[in-house]
Amino acid sequence: MQYRALHSWDVTPEEARRLQNGLRTQVVKTDRFGKINTVAGVDIGFKKDIARASVVVLSFPGLQVVDSVVTESPVRFPYVPGLLSFREIPPLLIAFTQLQTEPDLVIVDGQGIAHPRRFGLASHLGLILDRPTIGCAKSRLWGRYEEPETEHGSYTYLMDKDEVIGAAVRTRRNVRVVYISIGHRISLDSARTLTLACCRGYRLPETTRYAHNAASSKEPLP
Numbered sequence: 223m224q225y226r227a228l229h230s231w232d233v234t235p236e237e238a239r240r241l242q243n244g245l246r247t248q249v250v251k252t253d254r255f256g257k258i259n260t261v262a263g264v265d266i267g268f269k270k271d272i273a274r275a276s277v278v279v280l281s282f283p284g285l286q287v288v289d290s291v292v293t294e295s296p297v298r299f300p301y302v303p304g305l306l307s308f309r310e311i312p313p314l315l316i317a318f319t320q321l322q323t324e325p326d327l328v329i330v331d332g333q334g335i336a337h338p339r340r341f342g343l344a345s346h347l348g349l350i351l352d353r354p355t356i357g358c359a360k361s362r363l364w365g366r367y368e369e370p371e372t373e374h375g376s377y378t379y380l381m382d383k384d385e386v387i388g389a390a391v392r393t394r395r396n397v398r399v400v401y402i403s404i405g406h407r408i409s410l411d412s413a414r415t416l417t418l419a420c421c422r423g424y425r426l427p428e429t430t431r432y433a434h435n436a437a438s439s440k441e442p443l444p
Contacts, residue, residue, distance in 0.1 A: 223318045223319060223321045223324050223351075224319070225315055225318060225319070225350050225351050225352075226349075226350055226351075226352060227350075228245065228349065228350055229241055229245075231298060231299070231308065231311075231312050232298075233308065235300075235302050235305055238299075238302075238305045238308045239304075239305070239339065242305075242339045242341040242346075243339055243341075245341060245346070245349060246335075246339060246340045246341040246345070248349055249335065249340070249341065249345050249348075249349065249404070249405075249406050250406055250407045250408075251335070251404050251408075251409065251410075252407075252408075252409055253354075253407070253408055253409050253412050254354065254407040254408070255326065255327065255354040255407055255408065256326070257326070258282050258326045258327050258416065259281070259282055259326055260279050260280065260281060260282055260288060260323060260324075260325045260326050260327075261279070261280055261282045261285075261325055261326065261327045261328070261329060261416075261420060261429055262277055262278065262279045262280070262325035262327070262328045262329070262429060262433075263277075263278050263280070263328075263329055263331070263427070263428070263429025263430045263431075263432055263433035263434075264276065264277050264278075264314055264317075264328065264330055264331065264347070264433050265331055265430065265433035265434045265436070265437040265438075266310045266313060266314065266437060267437040267438045268297065271296055271297045272294055272295070272296060272297065273294065273295055273296070273297050273309075273310070273313035274292065274293075274294050274313075274437050274438075275292070275293050275294075275295070275310075275313035275314045275316065275317045275437065276290070276291070276292045276317065276433045276434075276436035276437040277290065277291050277314065277317045277318055277321060277433065278290040278429065278432040278433045278436055279321065279323045279325050280420075280428060280429060280432065282326070282327070282419075282420075283419060285420060285422065285428045287432060288323050289321055289322050289323035290432075290436055291317045291318075291320045291321055292317065292436050292437065293313065293316045293317045293320065295312070295313045295316055297309065297313075298312060299312075303363075304337065304338055304339070304363075306332060306342075306343050307332075307341075307342065307343040307346035307347065310332075310343060311343070311346060311347055311350065314347065315350070318351065325353070326353075326354070327353070327354045327355070327356070327408075327416065328344075328347065328348065328351065328353055328354070328355045328356070328405070329355070329356045329358050329416075329417060329420060329427055329429040329430065330343055330344035330347060330355055330356065330357050330358065330405060331358065331359065331360070331426075331430045331433070331434070332344055332357055332359050333345075333357045333359050333363050333364070333388075333401070333403060334348075334355065334356065334357030334388070334403035334404045334405035334406075334413075335357070335387055335388070335403050335404050335405075336357060336359070336362075336363060336364055336365055336380055336387045336388035336401060336403035337363060337364055337387075337403075338363075338364050340387070342357055342363070342403070342405075343357070344356060344357035344403070344404075344405030344406070345357070345404070345405050345406050347405070347406075348405040348406025348407060349406050352407075353406070353407070354405070354406065354407040354408045355405030355406045355407070355408070356402065356403075356404070356405050356408060356413040356416065356417055357388070357401075357402065357403040357404070357405050357413075358400050358401070358402050358417050358426070358427060358430065359400065359401040359402075359403075360400060360401075360426070361401070362380070362390075362401050363401075364382060364387065365380040365381055365382045365387050365388065366380070366381055366382075367379065367380045367381065367389075367390040369390070369399075370390055370391070370392050370399060371392070372392065372395060372396050373392065373395055374392060374393065374394055374395050374418075375391075375392065375393075375418055376391075376392040377389045377390060377391040377392065377399075377402075377414060378390050380401060380403070386410065387403060388401055388402055388403030388404075388410065389401075389402050389403070389410060389413075389414050391414055391417070391418070393417070393418060393421045393424075393425055393426070393427070394421070394423065394424065394425055397425045398425065400417075400425065400426065402414050402417050
């Protein structure tokens, strides 16, 4: 799978913030995709200065594993809140280039536009891959929201002042919400609907669960 080299990764945190502010204008916040037959999840595990990157592709809507890649590479960028894409995307791109199946959609365990500069990991990765992406994060980075109802599928909007930047979504009854936001080439309504379609009785979508297990070697893929 190929990707676009939009910029150098050899940057300082200050240069990285300037890149985010410049690239965020290219994010497409409407549905720009066709039929979804495959959906990928991504995750990164770190051990000292080595990143273990996983990309797992599932069929959709069946959610059966059809392709997976796990790679290891050196970490080149420090941990800086708000700049995780500069630390995590380079290892992920190595894994994406080894895929045999190109996913129609990527669900990222991180933020999309629900980010102080509206350009989190999911948006950055989507722009580079030129592919629809969704941010589905376990924790809130930015914005405020009211707790939604306890039922599966309930949600409230994640707000920054008067701007909707995402949704707090209940993916299972009586469990903590996840924070869904636009990554690239998708609307918030579609991001929410497709993420819920990838959940199978757990808080996190199957894409994230499989990718996390692969990155951490918790269990073999089927």
